[in-house]
Structures are given as C-alpha cells and as structure tokens.
Amino acid sequence: MGTTGILRAICLIGSIALTACGGGGGGYSSSSSSSSSSSSSSSSSGGQAPIPFVNASVHDPSVIKVGAEYYVFGSHLAAAKTTDLMNWTLVADGVTNTNPLFTNVLTELQDTFTWSQVNDLWAPDVVKLGDGKFYFYYDSCRGDAPLSALGVAVATSVTGPYTNKQIILRSGMAGLSDDGVTNYDAQVHPNVVDPQTFFDHNGNLWMIYGSYSGGIFILAMDETTGLPEPGQGYGRHLLGGNHARIEGAYVLYNAQTGFYYLFTSFGGLAANGGYNIRVARSQAPDGPYFDAAGTNMDAVRGNPAVIFDDTRIAPYAQKLVGNYQFALATGETGTAVGYVSPGHNSAYFDAASGQYFLFFHTRFPGRGEIHEIRVHELFFNSDGWPVLAPLRYVPLTLAIPTQVADVTNADTAGAYKYVDHGKDISATIKNSQAIQLTAAGAVSGAVTGSWQHRGNNLVDLTIGGTLYNGVLSRQWNPNANRFVVTFSAQSTAGVSIWGVRTGD
DSSP states (O other): OOOSSSOTTOOOOSSSOOOOOSSOSOOOOSSOSOEEEEEOOSOOTTOOOOOEEEEEOOSSOEEEEETTEEEEEEGGGEEEEESSSSBOEEEEOSSSTTOTTBSSHHHHTHHHHHHHSSSOOOOOEEEEOTTSOEEEEEEEEOSSSOOEEEEEEEESSTTOOBEEEEEEEEESOSSBOTTSSSBOOTTTSBOOOOOEEEEOTTSOEEEEEEETBTEEEEEEEOTTTSSBOTTOTTOEEEEOOTTOSEEEEEEEEETTTTEEEEEEEESBSSTTTBOEEEEEEESSTTOOOBOTTOOBGGGOOOOTTSTTOHHHHTTSSEEEEOSEEOOOOTTOOSSOOEEEEEEEEEEEEETTTTEEEEEEEEEOTTSTTOOEEEEEEEEEOTTSOEEEOSSOOOOGGGOSSOOOSOOOHHHHOEEEEEEEOOSOOSSOOEEOEEEEEOTTSEEEESSOEEEEEEETTEEEEEETTEEEEEEEEEEEETTTTEEEEEEEEEOTTSOEEEEEEEOO
C-alpha cells in the first residue's frame, strides 16, 4: 500500500458508504524508498566495535529469496535486496517509465491505472512458479475508495523486466461485482489489494489478499497459470469487514507445529495510526483462523454503524509488536531503539539455518513519516505461537567474543528493560520500564511476579497473575554495542511482553 503522493484513507463519509483502500489514518510519507546508513553508538564498557547497517525505505515489503539474495518488493514499485538482512541495496523505486522492473510500466499496466484512476501501485508480491518464471502480483487503488485492480505480470528474472499477463480482480465498481452474483458492497466485498501468493505443505497454490472494506479473502490458484481457479468469485472470507482497519495479510507455514500463521496489520499506517502486527493460526491454508483465545477470525469485523471503530477489533488476534521505545540504561548511548506503527510484514523460513524471520516497515519516535525496512528473528513458544525478537536481526556469529545461542537459567537472571505491548490500537508509545529477574525466580521492579526457565531457551513469566509463554535469545543491542540476553513472551489474551538485559 502506498505512502508517497496520495492519501491512503480519505473517507467518503455521508450519504454514501465508506470505501477507503487500506492503510488508513491519513498517512503521507515524507520520504520515498531511499537508503541510509547507520551504525551503533560508541562502545559502552564491555562492548565490541559498532556493527554498521545500510537501511532502505520500501513500504509494505514482501520477501522472496533467490540464490543467496533476499529481495523485498513494496509499494510505488520499490524493491531492495540484501544478502545479510542488515545491509540493503535499492533495486527500483517509483511508478515511472524508467523503473527497471517494467520496460514501460505506464503503458504496460495502462488498463490497471485506467480502472483505479491513479498512476500508482501498492503492495505487490513475487513468487516463483513451477515453470521457473517469476510472477509479480501487482495492485493499484485510487486511495479514497476501493476502486482497485489486481493483476499479474511475468518475468524470467526476479528483477524483471515484467510483462503484464492480465488483470485478475477488480473492486469498487457500481453494479455487479467480480463475484458475478451481487452488486459490489464495500462493507462485505474486498478491496482487491495487498496480495500474497503461497504454496501450502501439499504443494497447492493460494492467494490471500484484501484490506479495509470487506476484509481479507483467499483464493485457490492454478500453479500452472498463476491465475485463480475458476468459479470462486472473490474467494473465501477469513477476517475483517465493515471497514475494519485490518490489512497486509501474509501466511507462513511451520512444519514443526503443523499450523499456518496468518499475519495482518491492525490500525492505520501513519505515525499517528497505531499500526501493529498480529497473528492468528489454522491447520488449513484457507482457514478458519483462530487466535489463542479460540476466536474465529471470520467473526472479527468492524462496527457497521461506526467508521473505523478500532475498539471492535482490538481484543482479537495475537499482537506481536506495536509502538514502543526502550529507554537508555546506564552506560548506553545513541538514539534509543523504538518503533512507531510497525506493520505490513512478510515472513520467511530459512530451511538451511532453521530460522524464521519477519520483514516489515516501521516509522520511528520523533521522525514523522520516514520509514525503513526492519528484519527481526521470529521464534515459537511452548504453545506454538510466534514471538518476535525485541531487537533487529544481527547474526550471533558476529559476536566478539564468541557467544552461544543457548541461554541458561543462570544467564537469564538480571536487570532488564521491559515493554508491555498491550492490546490497544493507538499512537501511544509504550516506554520501557526497569525490572529484575532474580536468581530465586521472582520478578521485581515496575512489575512483579515470577519466572521459570523451561530449557531449550523457553521461559515462562507470570506477571500480575497472567502467564506469558516466551523464548530467550541473544540479540544485538546497538545502544550497548554488545549481544545481550532478551526474552519475548505472549499471553493467551494476545499480549506480548519484551525484555532486554542491561548491566551485568
């Protein structure tokens, strides 16, 4: 979904139904898909040399790995690549005829732009099919209505140039909708944006898509043609509707747990929109998907009488990350780590290393609408739910001196910066607080309770009578210039808590 040059959620409120495209909150970007360099602050006592990063701004990053390189494709025909998940190179940007992803995109996708009434593209997805070719699923939306077209283009190289194959779906029409049965209704029919195409564990191809308006839908796809199987219309509804601010769907399968995980972003993408990443799961690729409390996501919809009523949807799904900022602890320097409106993620399982990663864009405290790509490692707790590492990914192999991934019971006890992400959808930044995990198994400081090491880097924390199942890991703290013990844990109610070890 877009952030440059158009307002993504102008609401048509009044005598006609609201028909906004996703990503509401009135967000503009003050930057497009630029790159910037950053490094850790000056070393604190016991720290190692700073680790540099090269950042890039690609909104709504969707990942595909080709050879040794990870590529992300995003809104406004932006793309970037990396080999180490830390240093990014911009590959393309801007819906212009000079963009290398298409030979002449304004001509190639003219029918799409004619339908959407804008020369812009939102969140795409790229997948490699059995013919060895790359299929680029694109979408364009007017921005003040779900007047959108979703189609597919094909290339022999992941970086193109792509040749348009056809439009697959349209939305926002007056009259008979693409389901061929009923007139288009923005409260129940999807805005055809934000596609993700994936294979299930049996090798069947699916496409999940949708946004504000009627919610998130899924279609069975023909893995030979890259097109939907006939006779499905818009497909099966999974989540959202009545203009609920839910979008950016992405599905990842975990063979060890046997679940498909449906990631979505709740709220609005702008710095004041409260964007946050949530997850539900299912044993089937096309649902139904449930949260840990057992809620069927199909029933999670907006209030038909209230525009963008976030209170109706906030209690549901497992919230992985929202607005937060870690305070600088004694001895730490530099800009304190924190995110604002992190969202629209993709996810990847690296079979060679056994690691899971979450790719997303985020804004930052005090930096307005400037956004960059971030990659965090994703772990699974004892209940089979994903929890997100509290700090951006840096491989432990860069640790000096060498450190092991195993975090023992003795390693865990100590002082931490603690963040409770809550379950709200708001612009409020959750600031960290100081807590202590004592060697005797108590939690003290800003919150109180107990903790228990369960082996294999699993940890249980009971805070205020609520049990959080979590995972311990060692992550790079750029404010201390060293790898530190962290925990990320989650409750059945879908609240995530994080801890970053400070001091000794």
